[in-house]
Amino acid sequence: MRLTLTVNGRPTSADHVWEGESLLYVLRERLGLPGSKNACEQGECGSCTVRLDGELVCACLVAAGQAEGAEVRTVEGMAGPDGELSPLQAAFVETGAVQCGFCTPGLLLAAEELLARAPHPGDADIREALAGNLCRCTGYENILDAVRLAASRAAQAPTDPNGGPDHDR
Amino acid sequence: MTVEPTAAPAAEPVIERPAARTATAPGVVPPPSGLTQRGDTAPDTSGGVGESTQRPDGVLKVTGEFAYASDLWHRDMLWGHTLRSPHAHAEIRSLDVAEALAVPGVYAVLTHEDLPAATHYGLEFADQPVLAVDRVRYQGEAVALVAADHPETARRAAERVRVEYAPLPVVHDEASATAPDAPVLHPERDDHHAPFVPHPNVVHRQPVTSGDPEGAEALAEVVVRGEYTVGMQDQAFLGPESGLAVPAEDGGIDLYVATQWLHVDQRQLAPVLGLPPERVRLTLGGVGGAFGAREDLSMQAHACLLALRTGRPVKMVYNRQESFVGHVHRHPATLAYEHGATRDGQLVYVKGRIVLDGGAYASSSPAVVGNAASLGVGPYRVPHVAMEALALYTNNPPCGAMRGFGAVQACFAYETQMDRLAAALGMDPVELRQRNALAQGDLMPTGQPVDSPAPVAELLRRVRARPLPPEHPWEAVGAGGEPGVDPRELPGGLANSSQGEGIVRGVGYGVGIKNVGFSEGFDDYSTARVRLAAVAGEPVVTVHTAMAEVGQGGVTVHAQIARTELGVSQVSILPADTSVGSAGSTSASRQTYMTGGAVRNTCLAVRAELLRRGRERLGAAQPGWHEPGLRLRDGAVVTAGGARLASLVEVLGEDAIDLELEFRHRPTQPFDRETGQGFGHVQYSFCAHRAVVDVDVELGLVRVVELAAAQDVGRAINPRAVRGQIHGGSTQGLGLAVLEEILVGPDGTIRNPSFTDYLIPTILDVPPMPVDILELADEHAPYGLRGVGEAPTLSATPAIVAAIRQATGRALARVPVRPEHLTTGP
Numbered sequence: 001m002r003l004t005l006t007v008n009g010r011p012t013s014a015d016h017v018w019e020g021e022s023l024l025y026v027l028r029e030r031l032g033l034p035g036s037k038n039a040c041e042q043g044e045c046g047s048c049t050v051r052l053d054g055e056l057v058c059a060c061l062v063a064a065g066q067a068e069g070a071e072v073r074t075v076e077g078m079a080g081p082d083g084e085l086s087p088l089q090a091a092f093v094e095t096g097a098v099q100c101g102f103c104t105p106g107l108l109l110a111a112e113e114l115l116a117r118a119p120h121p122g123d124a125d126i127r128e129a130l131a132g133n134l135c136r137c138t139g140y141e142n143i144l145d146a147v148r149l150a151a152s153r154a155a156q157a158p159t160d161p162n163g164g165p166d167h168d169r
Numbered sequence: 170m171t172v173e174p175t176a177a178p179a180a181e182p183v184i185e186r187p188a189a190r191t192a193t194a195p196g197v198v199p200p201p202s203g204l205t206q207r208g209d210t211a212p213d214t215s216g217g218v219g220e221s222t223q224r225p226d227g228v229l230k231v232t233g234e235f236a237y238a239s240d241l242w243h244r245d246m247l248w249g250h251t252l253r254s255p256h257a258h259a260e261i262r263s264l265d266v267a268e269a270l271a272v273p274g275v276y277a278v279l280t281h282e283d284l285p286a287a288t289h290y291g292l293e294f295a296d297q298p299v300l301a302v303d304r305v306r307y308q309g310e311a312v313a314l315v316a317a318d319h320p321e322t323a324r325r326a327a328e329r330v331r332v333e334y335a336p337l338p339v340v341h342d343e344a345s346a347t348a349p350d351a352p353v354l355h356p357e358r359d360d361h362h363a364p365f366v367p368h369p370n371v372v373h374r375q376p377v378t379s380g381d382p383e384g385a386e387a388l389a390e391v392v393v394r395g396e397y398t399v400g401m402q403d404q405a406f407l408g409p410e411s412g413l414a415v416p417a418e419d420g421g422i423d424l425y426v427a428t429q430w431l432h433v434d435q436r437q438l439a440p441v442l443g444l445p446p447e448r449v450r451l452t453l454g455g456v457g458g459a460f461g462a463r464e465d466l467s468m469q470a471h472a473c474l475l476a477l478r479t480g481r482p483v484k485m486v487y488n489r490q491e492s493f494v495g496h497v498h499r500h501p502a503t504l505a506y507e508h509g510a511t512r513d514g515q516l517v518y519v520k521g522r523i524v525l526d527g528g529a530y531a532s533s534s535p536a537v538v539g540n541a542a543s544l545g546v547g548p549y550r551v552p553h554v555a556m557e558a559l560a561l562y563t564n565n566p567p568c569g570a571m572r573g574f575g576a577v578q579a580c581f582a583y584e585t586q587m588d589r590l591a592a593a594l595g596m597d598p599v600e601l602r603q604r605n606a607l608a609q610g611d612l613m614p615t616g617q618p619v620d621s622p623a624p625v626a627e628l629l630r631r632v633r634a635r636p637l638p639p640e641h642p643w644e645a646v647g648a649g650g651e652p653g654v655d656p657r658e659l660p661g662g663l664a665n666s667s668q669g670e671g672i673v674r675g676v677g678y679g680v681g682i683k684n685v686g687f688s689e690g691f692d693d694y695s696t697a698r699v700r701l702a703a704v705a706g707e708p709v710v711t712v713h714t715a716m717a718e719v720g721q722g723g724v725t726v727h728a729q730i731a732r733t734e735l736g737v738s739q740v741s742i743l744p745a746d747t748s749v750g751s752a753g754s755t756s757a758s759r760q761t762y763m764t765g766g767a768v769r770n771t772c773l774a775v776r777a778e779l780l781r782r783g784r785e786r787l788g789a790a791q792p793g794w795h796e797p798g799l800r801l802r803d804g805a806v807v808t809a810g811g812a813r814l815a816s817l818v819e820v821l822g823e824d825a826i827d828l829e830l831e832f833r834h835r836p837t838q839p840f841d842r843e844t845g846q847g848f849g850h851v852q853y854s855f856c857a858h859r860a861v862v863d864v865d866v867e868l869g870l871v872r873v874v875e876l877a878a879a880q881d882v883g884r885a886i887n888p889r890a891v892r893g894q895i896h897g898g899s900t901q902g903l904g905l906a907v908l909e910e911i912l913v914g915p916d917g918t919i920r921n922p923s924f925t926d927y928l929i930p931t932i933l934d935v936p937p938m939p940v941d942i943l944e945l946a947d948e949h950a951p952y953g954l955r956g957v958g959e960a961p962t963l964s965a966t967p968a969i970v971a972a973i974r975q976a977t978g979r980a981l982a983r984v985p986v987r988p989e990h991l992t993t994g995p
């Protein structure tokens with residue numbers, strides 16, 4: 001089948017998509033966007049987290065057909081047009097929240113969604129929001145630091161709020 | 170067995186920058202190319218050793234551009250799939266691939282009959298079939314391979330391979346492995362341990378004896394005995410096993426792969442592919458964590474065989490379920506200990522027996538045995554020791570390397586023994602440990618002197634001195650100022666199972682000892698190639714090693730070292746591949762010591778050559794060149810007094826300096842087979858933990874409230890990365906304490922091969938982890954540093970379980986502790 005959707009603000013389509021293919025497979029293998037990761041393909045790790053019409057989803061659990069006509073946001077769409085990092089991306093690099101980085105794209109999407117709805121989250125809020133995203137390397141301490149840092153910077157610079165969903169458009 | 174490819178084979182080298190993989194621009198997505206990084210404030214040389222510089226690959230990783238091995242892509246590639254045995258032990262009666270080959274889109278189906286050369290491989294010795302021949306020895310053993318044009322086609326075709334199995338009796342524990350009529354799993358074995366083992370199903374056995382353990386019994390006033398069990402833990406890296414094999418025009422192969430040690434893969438692959446090693450070229454693909462699980466081959470040989478057979482690039486990526494059978498695990502263990510002490514808490518003797526389940530193939534079992542035996546009494550001074558460790562061959566999943574191997578299992582047992590001994594003596598458990606703590610100058614049970622700092626007592630003092638976290642963290646203040654409950658701070662969390670009643674706090678301690686680097690006489694070395702050149706009027710250093718960056722931050726450290734040693738801001742790290750000499754494995758906490766040491770070593774040689782050239786070219790005019798103590802700083806040569814002699818660019822001119830050198834740590838010795846005596850280890854590493862837990866004693870729910878660590882790292886080359894390693898290691902220790910276990914049935918099959926059923930800690934399970942870093946230099950090591958990554962994995966587990974014991978009063982002799990252990994039984 002032919003699949004038509006908008007990814008990171010760009011209309012795009014993929015041909016010869018199989019019935020059983022997931023949105024994750026289409027992004028990674030057909031659209032050249034391997035930033036969303038594939039650590040379990042069972043909906044249990046969050047490494048494939050993307051926004052589908054604004055909602056956080058595990059792309060591995062979304063059948064490709066369900067994304068027909070939808071707006072998808074992936075990690076590839078987070079940095080600005082000239083490649084400047086979003087505040088969350090910058091905070092992840094600065095705090096050491098990235099080791100192997102396989103969890104990072106999913107965590108960035110989930111943290112971005114959190115900060116968009118709760119700009120001043122407490123630690124318990126951050127933990128709750130990121131509970132679906134496994135990281136095997138960091139023990140999460142620096143990931144918490146990164147989200148706190150991005151939130152505090154956003155509070156100091158109210159004109160550029162936390163790289164929300166419209167950051168790149 | 171192949172069908173002719175319908176498209177022309179194309180083996181375009183995968184070395185360009187990524188072409189966007191869109192429908193309009195098909196191309197290749199290569200593994201990460203070089204990482205160039207400037208010091209934070211060019212042109213001076215900040216960003217050197219001791220600073221928390223940022224990862225050079227950090228930006229690529231947060232933008233999704235970093236190419237992991239599972240992201241590699243080639244326009245002509247096929248997908249490989251592995252057919253695996255459903256049985257833990259069976260004879261293969263027949264194998265028929267005709268139906269699978271007939272599936273449209275299938276290009277090749279391979280079985281053992283198609284192997285071109287060597288049929289077996291292995292890390293320490295070659296006991297594992299590339300593809301099963303007439304017998305499978307574990308559930309998940311590879312039997313056949315398929316290459317097809319879509320991963321789903323390959324999977325479905327594999328289902329059509331007809332295999333007739335005749336199940337055999339399953340060997341699953343020590344009793345069934347060593348019974349007189351036990352099936353011998355490797356009757357043909359001829360490895361170097363075979364002549365010495367007590368039974369052919371024992372891979373390796375290592376005793377360690379010192380003093381007079383039998384005679385010492387009479388001297389002990391208090392004796393405690395215990396038997397302990399450690400479950401099978403999985404490394405559970407997030408990036409699945411994956412790689413892309415591309416056939417080359419010279420008949421060789423280029424393999425892009427996520428691994429821990431490129432050259433040991435190459436060494437095992439060449440005989441299997443029937444190629445000379447120089448035609449088996451490996452490049453590191455992006456690695457999504459490792460923790461030991463990538464030390465053995467997984468898909469490497471299979472993808473190469475399919476690629477050579479089809480003439481097409483072949484990609485293989487395991488899914489999570491396959492990953493659980495596609496790599497080795499942490500050895501489950503049973504450990505029996507007896508500790509004797511005087512009434513005032515002086516250890517007199519320790520006897521221990523550690524039985525490790527190695528599963529179907531040897532992997533690194535012998536080294537795991539060596540660690541367990543030699544480190545089995547822990548970081549304590551014990552005059553009389555009788556330890557014994559052995560690994561079994563069984564039909565359980567193969568076990569091998571995982572962070573802290575051998576030492577993790579022992580630490581849970583000896584630390585529990587120390588707590589029991591303290592209780593028997595009526596002593597404080599920390600004080601008992603401190604009284605017997607190992608220190609510099611003491612002898613290990615192997616007779617090896619501890620010849621660098623061993624601040625065991627101090628580490629314990631530090632974690633204990635830290636203020637305790639507040640009690641009742643769930644008590645919240647509601648919006649109107651009225652007292653409330655935040656269920657997120659309770660054991661069980663949002664499941665809302667308790668309002669704070671029936672919750673008991675516990676505090677526990679643990680400390681451990683881990684060896685750093687490869688031990689027992691292994692010729693452990695690393696290689697670094699360093700090039701210093703003037704590029705566009707600026708000095709640039711290029712560092713090339715084969716070190717596997719698996720997330721630990723080795724690439725960060727290499728750039729720091731080059732800046733410090735050569736006084737240059739701009740450093741490029743080339744992709745790791747086999748065109749440079751071996752870096753050894755990213756394991757055993759060794760890479761900063763070994764490849765960091767190699768980078769430093771080559772930088773020093775480059776510096777010496779630069780100064781020689783400078784003296785030659787400029788020395789006649791400037792007497793300062795002949796002073797002692799010249800330094801490289803901020804892109805220039807300066808005298809000890811700080812006078813600038815010349816810029817590096819002036820000295821270099823058009824001629825780059827380019828050197829490749831090997832670096833070795835001091836030699837070690839094998840342990841004596843009877844007594845275990847020998848200078849077996851390069852360096853020791855120590856970490857202590859204090860765990861604070863809240864336990865809902867009625868429901869058996871545990872919440873770790875805080876996990877504090879103190880570790881001696883010798884020198885923190887990158888303090889932030891050091892803390893990251895301690896956090897990560899502590900978290901894996903927490904997982905082993907309360908969550909993680911691969912459940913293997915008596916039939917040898919894995920019951921929980923998914924993240925739904927195998928639970929690794931989430932952000933809700935992991936508490937704040939304050940870290941206290943000591944830097945007591947080891948004079949034998951580069952910069953005085955001490956390997957960091959593994960020690961924190963050891964002591965987190967016993968500290969947490971000790972805390973749960975204190976809260977519940979239960980014995981808890983097995984990890985992981987599950988809720989039912991807290992609500993039923995002793």
Ligand code: FES
Nearest residue numbers: 041043044046060
């Ligand atoms: S890959 Fe989708 S949740 Fe793990």
Ligand code: FES
Nearest residue numbers: 100101135136137
């Ligand atoms: S950084 Fe490796 S999984 Fe999170």
